[in-house]
Amino acid sequence: MKHLPEIAIIDPNTLSGMGLQTLLEEIIPMATIRVFHSFGELVDDTPDMYAHYFVSAQIYFEHTAFFLERRPRAIVLTGGDNLPQLTGVPTLNIYQDEKALAKSILHMHKRGHGHHGSKHPQQVDHILSAREIEVLVLITKGLINKEIADKLNISLTTVISHRKNITEKLGIKSVPGLTIYAVMNGYVEADSI
Numbered sequence: 001m002k003h004l005p006e007i008a009i010i011d012p013n014t015l016s017g018m019g020l021q022t023l024l025e026e027i028i029p030m031a032t033i034r035v036f037h038s039f040g041e042l043v044d045d046t047p048d049m050y051a052h053y054f055v056s057a058q059i060y061f062e063h064t065a066f067f068l069e070r071r072p073r074a075i076v077l078t079g080g081d082n083l084p085q086l087t088g089v090p091t092l093n094i095y096q097d098e099k100a101l102a103k104s105i106l107h108m109h110k111r112g113h114g115h116h117g118s119k120h121p122q123q124v125d126h127i128l129s130a131r132e133i134e135v136l137v138l139i140t141k142g143l144i145n146k147e148i149a150d151k152l153n154i155s156l157t158t159v160i161s162h163r164k165n166i167t168e169k170l171g172i173k174s175v176p177g178l179t180i181y182a183v184m185n186g187y188v189e190a191d192s193i
Contacts, residue, residue, distance in 0.1 A: 005031045005051040010042050010059050011077060016094055020054055020077070026177035027102055029170070039063050054092065075108065102176035106183055128169060133187055135162040140179040140188050 007024060011017040017035040024033050031051075036042040039059050053067065053074045060067055060076045067074040067089075076091045090108050094101070128136065131152075138148045149159045167173050172181055182188045 006049055007031050007033045007052045007054065008042060008045075008047070008050040009033065009035045009054045010037075010039060011035070011054070011056040012037050012058070013056065016056075016077070020094065023098065023101060023176070024054075024105070026172055026174050027105060027180045029172060039066075060089075098174070099176045099179070102180050106180050128166060132162050132166050132169075135159060136166055136178060136182050137187055139163070139166075139175060140182045142175075 005028070007028070009017050009020050009024075011020070014037065017037065021033045021035050024031065034045070034050075036045070039062065042053075047066075048070075051073060053070065054077055055067060055074055056077050057079070060074070071089060074089065076089055077094050078091045079093070079095055092101070092104055092108070096104065134152060135148055138151060143151065145156055145159045145163070149156045152159070166178070170178070170181055172178050179188075
């Protein structure tokens, strides 16, 4: 069995930690996400088992040596444009809206793993029908159920049924999460959303 990715969030701010955890669980449902409120909590765990570290800028700067050794896996959580530019270290502005934040994580994921639209082996059993893919693509373009029904020439009830099937098959309920899935699987281009 393939080992599922584990992601650590190290942030003393409980709300931003929980919010990022919820978003990452939507985007990467097969991953285990753990939140640590201090660097000490992370070190008391098994810190090298994580595929990625989402770390607050404050903790990153206090423990730079630790994170520099793990540079490709460390993502610094910033609060806008007021921080100095970190050379070679990915940053994530946590003050974006949900869709922009999800898109930033997706772009980071594509750069970090060097694939473009390839299928994830963990998602092979979540095969969508051709019609469900059409509905998914229109959802990512921001269309509401009535607009999707009109565009595909199907009933509103059928659209709702397709949406329900998509969320059940994928385990993803939010539009940003579905958008990430669609981009990661090559159904839409990241630049078109």
